[in-house]
Amino acid sequence: MIQGGKSSYQNLNEKQREAVMTTEGPLLILAGAGSGKTTVLVNRIGHILDTNGVFPSNILAITFTNKAAREMKERVERILGDESDGMWISTFHSCCVRILRKNIDRLGYTSSFVIYDRSDQLTLLKGAIKELDMNEKLYDPKMVIGHISDAKDKLISPAEFMKTYRDDFKMSKIAAIYERYQKNLKKNNALDFDDIIVKTVELFEKNEEVLEFYQRKFKYVMVDEYQDTNRAQYRLVSLISRLHKNLCVVGDDDQSIYGWRGADITNILNFEKEFNGAVVIKLEQNYRSTQNILDSANAVIKNNNERKSKNLWTDKSGGEKIKVFKAMDEREEGDFISRKIRELTEGDNGMGDFAVLYRTNAQSRAIEEALMRQNIPYKIYGGLKFYDRKEIKDIIAYLRLIQNPLDDISLKRIINVPKRGIGLKTIEKLESFAYSKEENIYSAMLDLEDGLISTRAKSKVEQFVSIISTLMAMNECMNISLLIEKVLEDTGYMEELKNENSVESQTRIENLKEFISSAVEFEQISEEKDLETFLASISLVSDLDSLEEGDDYVSIMTLHSAKGLEFPVVFMVGMEEGIFPSSRSVLDEDRLEEERRLCYVGITRAQQELYMTYANERTIYGRKNYGTNSRFLSELPQDCLQSYNAKIDKIKNHPSSNIDMREIKKNFTFGSSVKPEVKKDIDNSGIELGSRISHPKFGEGTIVSKTGNDVTIAFENKGVKMINLEYVKLEKI
């Protein structure tokens, strides 16, 4: 039945084969970096299908990224061909969207729901705060979104949230905002990213027969990157697999770097406890990197306490040493990298062999400038995403409104884009009118009462309605790419851009054209070709999906974005205390361990060569900072290293800083830009870890860490702040 079926398992190592053969019951595969987990998953799927009575449609494989899903799908198709039809290999989100489209009416939404991204969320949330007559200054929307998202990750409903924080003034206000926000989402027939998971769980828990349907369907469930799952995803997975119990999860606790996004590392650490009779298989043989690279990665990660022990090994012994370079500043750091790349491309390496990885996006500029100076082609991942561009968001807003007229957020976005003389006042009136009738803005616009708005405004609104309703009719009979062109034309959007005739408007037009071609491509490859599916698919993609390895350019990106990728030569830059590990994590053991895992992820991206660089002096947000080497550098084994010029210092937090971290976290404020007051007026020798000082503005505090001229101080009632000694005079107490 399967081409090359069993015989191909001969290429697997013993552990891998064991993982492939273990198909029944709960299975945890601890797959170290580069240990061939996708190969195992793909072969395992093939093996499951060898079993009598199992069909492709009985298999569900879940990944986090589209890229991973696509890769797995391709590889499965390669060994199974048409046999793979009907199998679900998709991301958590697209799998849930698929389920919701069918059944969400049971939760009071309609199947034409739209998906809100982060900026839509923010708009909606600000509206909710306003409706509740609260002050945005006090309830910072980003902070509130954080709390809401956190709650959703943990499946905490607004009501439960309220109950938990009944006695906490501020948090109970946030609970009220959460409740209103959720109500408004529903009113707009919209889901945010978190809802996609949460609502699916809700659907399953409230509708036994729906759950049963999927439980029966999916006899075998596989989850990739299990270390990144949150509570909600954990719940989802355990619900679906409860009947057959054939749940296989693959993950690496050492690569858990999304804790701050709600990923719950205990999901993987406690798997054996949660799922009775679970088998655990460790894949420790690495096929990617040299021994030196692996030794370094192992040595760094060994400093973490919270982990399942694991030791990567390879039969590729030796290899190039890890090269450490100390630069004067970020400019020299960049030049070192571009020189090295030039040098190595004289030999066997192509531009596509290199990646430059940094901790924060802000670091990309110095790197870009250096690469440009040497005329090195590069591609940057992250930063402003294609779908985040204004013109793309505008056209998407039009499409969303056409699909789902309940979507007030999209309507408000484009009602006056391009300018049609419908101003803020008019929109406000329309909104409160709609609100009073418990309707959405668009439907309110369909039958306007006389005298509500001026006749001038009224005729403008009617024009707008007529454009949209025509487009809605067109959607019924037209394919998407054509519809998009119609939208751009009929709304006057394209015309306005053309009239502007600037370089900027030109790129916007280019981007819109690219958007149209993405629609054309969608029409060619997708089974369902309706607007609904198109909009969902673009809400669920990221720029990272477009990364193609082997191309002739250097890839530059954050360490987070690099997870799952590999490159022959990797540069990890900005290896300085305060940058990496970030100054926000050095005070907290858990966060520091996550930074260390991020470092582990970075190191294990390298196949042959790894460079680590740091700078003495770095300008951050227009201010000079002086740094010391990252503690992670000092954790590397000496005999794996080759240093150009660096003497690596050991970094330690003050051991006896007997400060209660929980207390500090409560009112953690960071990076208050302390204005230059008194110039260098401090005897640096007076600043020691643990010593008590007094700050002109913040009062008394204790010094908890020190890097160059930056000291971090825990203040009695102002939380923790980082102070640059160059600008502020501190008095020793």
Add this chain to the structure above:
DNA sequence: TCACTGGGGATTTTT
């Protein structure tokens, strides 16, 4: 309604 300005804030972000 729109263009300008000044203040404040600025990890990481698979979907």
Add this chain to the structure above:
DNA sequence: TCCCCAGTGA
């Protein structure tokens, strides 16, 4: 430093 947003004046 650079970008976003709220507030202001024409």
